[in-house]
Amino acid sequence: MQKISPATVVAAKPKKGEPAPLASALWEANRIEALRSYYILDTPQEEAFNNLVRLAAYICGTPISLVSLIDSNRQWIKARTGPVEMGDTPRDVTFCQHAMLSEDVLEIRDPQSNPLFKHYPSVTGDASIRFYAGAPLTTPDGMPLGTICTIDTEPRTLTEQQRDALRILAKEVMSHLELRRARQQLELEQQKMEGLLRMANDNAQSMFVSSRNEIFVKQDHKLVRVHTDDIRYVEALGDYVNIYTSRERYTVYSTMKELEAKLPVREFARIHRKYIVCLDRITAIEGDAVQIDTGRSSDRAASPPLIPIGNSYKSVLLSRLNLI
Incomplete structure (x- = not known):
């Protein structure tokens, strides 16, 4: 898949602390293709990812942390920790759709006072989100898939050490995704080899019956x-x-x-x-x-x-x- 940089299709790069504009349809199609190549959507919880969100919550001192992946029309949660139960969410009312396109950790200190976010159901509803910080999950080809993020019900500010920890944890999430995909590809190749072996033996048996x-x-x-x-x-x-x-x-x-x-x-x-x-x-x-x-x-x-x-x-x- 050809690498397409967001810089070529987005009018302006997101600034620190500001949401990113939406990417073009062409770049978005390539991004969705990259996401689905990991065969991760709608899979069961896995301990490796659960451990990373727990670590993010500990480090940042927040009650909630997620590994979220942004599909074409929804946000899907691979791992979560905290009291809030979150399932599929419409993509257009998620913080992560903006954070994944950011060059750095996107920190939203008080979404209730931000005109872009104050009407989100997660802000106005029972979740009462008052703080969000997310680090983008980016493939080796530069395609963002989602975020690892921390969430609180009270306004707060991360330290630079906490922001750096989120960057590191984002790389760890991607490492697990890459290893998971490599393992699946190896299993697929083994299945193909087994099939080829059966075919060869069947052919050999018919040729030399x-x-x-x-x-x-x-x-x-x-x-x-x-x-x-x-x-x-x-x-x-x-x-x-x-x-x-x-x-x-x-x-x-x-x-x-x-x-x-x-x-x-x-x-x-x-x-x-x-x-x-x-x-x-x-x-x-x-x-x-x-x-x-x-x-x-x-x-x-x-x-x-x-x-x-x-x-x-x-x-x-x-x-x-x-x-x-």
């Missing part, structure tokens, strides 16, 4: 082609399975049933609820376990791995081996 000599597995955000004739054995591990080849071990999110359906039936056998082995790689059977040739030269001196045979699988395994 007779021999099923290749599968695709996801490793480090990429798909890797594995030849089934290189697989020695498969081990179940909770919601994952380990696929052991002559060179690598692949850990994939799957079930034994799903993987067993993708392996060549003639070459592989389930010998335990946790193990599938390649029949051609069995070198010996010792009691209730099989030895597997790993095919790794570095393992030649070591004993081949012993894999247990489940009681319910033993007769089937023996029937598939050429016994003399």
Whole structure:
């Protein structure tokens, strides 16, 4: 999204302590697009944001503090602290619509005496707001989304230290929003990768339905082609399975049933609820376990791995081996 500065579309920059003029329709459309890219509107309360508004109230000595986001026609509250219950508010009667466009903390010391604010329902109604201070929440591209603000029912003035604290808290709110969006994007990419993996495996299965000599597995955000004739054995591990080849071990999110359906039936056998082995790689059977040739030269001196045979699988395994 192209960065558009408010300076290019607003006739005059807001001065300290004065409300900002409304931005142009073009800039506003870009701002709404930026806001909605965070997928934050109408989400449940989150502890990280609740903690920040509590901290703002403590520092500024006010009973009320909010993280508010300005949508196209409403003010929506992400986090709040204080005795006043505030839901969606029409945007045109909110202090935050002005504060978010300010270059600095916008402080309104007595809205009852200000002709722009004195008719607001929050001033004339039960809320009886007599003080407001808000710091804009601005994206890295310069788009304002809303504010973190403090509110009181009595006129007051913030110290410079309190104003600076609000600036810092605004940056913290934006950091949480950015981290939240990055986490959501990562989850979306993972879902896309899982879908791609399923599609690749389904396609591979349909292409090689007779021999099923290749599968695709996801490793480090990429798909890797594995030849089934290189697989020695498969081990179940909770919601994952380990696929052991002559060179690598692949850990994939799957079930034994799903993987067993993708392996060549003639070459592989389930010998335990946790193990599938390649029949051609069995070198010996010792009691209730099989030895597997790993095919790794570095393992030649070591004993081949012993894999247990489940009681319910033993007769089937023996029937598939050429016994003399």
